[in-house]
Amino acid sequence: MQNRPEKLINDGIRLDGRGPDEIRPIKIEAGVLNRADGSCYIEWGGNKVLAAVYGPREAHPRHLQDSRKAIIKYRYNMASFSVEDRKRPGPDRRSVEISKVSRDALAPVLMLEYFPRSSIDIFVEILQADAGTRTTGITAASVALADAGIPMKNLVSAISVGKADGEVILDLIREEDNYGEADMPVAMITETGDITLLQMDGRITGEEFIKALNFAKKGCESVYKLQRRSLIEKYEKSCSD
Amino acid sequence: MSEDILSEVRRDYIYRLIKNGDRIGGRKADEYRDVSVEKGIIVRAEGSARVKIGNTDVLAGIKAQIGEPFLDTPDKGVIITNAELVPLASPSFEAGPPDENGVELARVVDKGIRGSHAIELEKLCLDAGSKVWIIFIDIHILDHDGNLIDASALASMAALTNTTLPYIRYEVGEEDEALLIKDTPIATTCADIGGEIVFDPCLDEENASNIELTVTTNANGDISGIQKRGTGKIPFEDISQIVDSSRRLAGELRKKL
Numbered sequence: 001m002q003n004r005p006e007k008l009i010n011d012g013i014r015l016d017g018r019g020p021d022e023i024r025p026i027k028i029e030a031g032v033l034n035r036a037d038g039s040c041y042i043e044w045g046g047n048k049v050l051a052a053v054y055g056p057r058e059a060h061p062r063h064l065q066d067s068r069k070a071i072i073k074y075r076y077n078m079a080s081f082s083v084e085d086r087k088r089p090g091p092d093r094r095s096v097e098i099s100k101v102s103r104d105a106l107a108p109v110l111m112l113e114y115f116p117r118s119s120i121d122i123f124v125e126i127l128q129a130d131a132g133t134r135t136t137g138i139t140a141a142s143v144a145l146a147d148a149g150i151p152m153k154n155l156v157s158a159i160s161v162g163k164a165d166g167e168v169i170l171d172l173i174r175e176e177d178n179y180g181e182a183d184m185p186v187a188m189i190t191e192t193g194d195i196t197l198l199q200m201d202g203r204i205t206g207e208e209f210i211k212a213l214n215f216a217k218k219g220c221e222s223v224y225k226l227q228r229r230s231l232i233e234k235y236e237k238s239c240s241d
Numbered sequence: 242m243s244e245d246i247l248s249e250v251r252r253d254y255i256y257r258l259i260k261n262g263d264r265i266g267g268r269k270a271d272e273y274r275d276v277s278v279e280k281g282i283i284v285r286a287e288g289s290a291r292v293k294i295g296n297t298d299v300l301a302g303i304k305a306q307i308g309e310p311f312l313d314t315p316d317k318g319v320i321i322t323n324a325e326l327v328p329l330a331s332p333s334f335e336a337g338p339p340d341e342n343g344v345e346l347a348r349v350v351d352k353g354i355r356g357s358h359a360i361e362l363e364k365l366c367l368d369a370g371s372k373v374w375i376i377f378i379d380i381h382i383l384d385h386d387g388n389l390i391d392a393s394a395l396a397s398m399a400a401l402t403n404t405t406l407p408y409i410r411y412e413v414g415e416e417d418e419a420l421l422i423k424d425t426p427i428a429t430t431c432a433d434i435g436g437e438i439v440f441d442p443c444l445d446e447e448n449a450s451n452i453e454l455t456v457t458t459n460a461n462g463d464i465s466g467i468q469k470r471g472t473g474k475i476p477f478e479d480i481s482q483i484v485d486s487s488r489r490l491a492g493e494l495r496k497k498l
Binding site (some may be wrong): 094099100182189196202205213217 | 341344345347348352356357358454459462463464465466467468469470471472473474475476477478480481484488
């Protein structure tokens with residue numbers, strides 16, 4: 001692994017030239033896979049993430065079925081080549097936890113009671129990682145769910161905030177994540193401001209926490225616009241074909 | 242099936258109680274059950290503590306070993322946290338490798354301690370690149386009546402403050418030394434039940450809720466870990482008040498260490 005850069009933030013300018021509350025370039029495309037019922041591809045800074053949705057379909061094994069509503073399965077999976085040191089394939093403790101909190105982050109917007117005994121399966125593949133993969137994954141999964149036509153109350157947008165070199169920053173890159181003081185992934189229903197995922201790793205003061213939360217809200221507003229646009233673009237394209 | 246119906250009735254009861262400003266056991270919304278901390282009860286362990294919060298019963302044991310550091314942190318010791326939801330604690334726990342709840346529990350406790358820098362990992366280094374202390378925090382859930390995270394985090398912290406590193410046994414020093422603890426991160430958990438926030442939810446209350454928020458705070462008020470759990474959502478404006486309450490309640494729990 002490379003060494004820690006001497007400074008992560010120089011006069012308010014970050015290693016990649018951004019200010020504290022700026023986000024990286026994001027490109028979202030809906031409906032990129034043929035077999036899946038819904039899908040989405042995102043390039044977010046150095047992250048490349050694919051999400052696919054299957055279902056609602058019969059839940060297997062049967063003992064998992066809920067007679068009142070659909071269950072959600074969420075699999076966050078990092079490709080072995082997505083990070084500098086090869087990641088051993090298969091689930092580890094980190095990905096088990098991320099899958100759980102991501103599933104719970106999307107649950108509030110899904111109208112699960114329409115599909116008793118069925119399962120909505122969400123698969124997120126991290127092809128290239130550069131910090132913020134779980135929030136990129138949730139953002140992609142949300143678009144893929146809408147693309148699959150699953151009834152939803154709203155979209156969920158996600159972004160990470162944190163602290164590096166003593167400053168609260170939005171949308172961390174890898175160096176800031178590795179050498180910074182704190183990392184806080186947030187997912188929210190942007191239109192209502194309700195928070196559906198909140199985790200914090202590291203150490204911050206109460207004041208910094210509030211500032212970070214407000215940065216996250218601002219970030220989610222930008223992400224939300226891009227999510228919406230990706231869905232509209234897909235249908236515009238299919239109309240003109 | 243009858244269990245489902247029973248739990249539905251129970252959920253309704255809890256919900257109505259809380260809506261009326263009441264709670265099982267007559268507790269206030271921000272009141273913990275009785276908390277007891279008993280340290281040093283396992284003599285074979287380097288440190289140990291048993292914590293009871295109401296009927297929830299958790300035992301944490303610390304073992305230390307000499308091992309190799311991680312490649313990317315050659316001059317730092319290692320902390321490994323593991324939680325076992327052993328089947329004797331609840332009819333819903335099964336033997337076998339930890340499921341996602343066990344993994345999450347261990348990781349939330351681990352991150353709270355790690356984030357606070359309560360243990361200086363550099364001080365656990367014996368020979369950079371080859372020999373460091375590896376501290377295992379093992380959490381055994383003995384009886385499950387809700388709020389496992391707070392009990393586990395408190396038991397882990399109590400066990401760490403009670404830990405002696407066995408320098409003599411590993412022949413790396415003349416004298417055993419107490420593990421140096423620089424801060425006391427405390428986890429506090431609240432549940433949202435029908436829009437009302439209650440701290441230290443018991444099992445029935447957890448079953449009636451679909452959101453829990455765990456906030457780990459330190460002696461000076463800094464936050465060193467947050468985890469939202471459950472399928473619900475939290476209004477943006479509620480968060481800062483929850484964090485303030487967490488900090489205050491953590492202050493009370495810290496006195497038990």
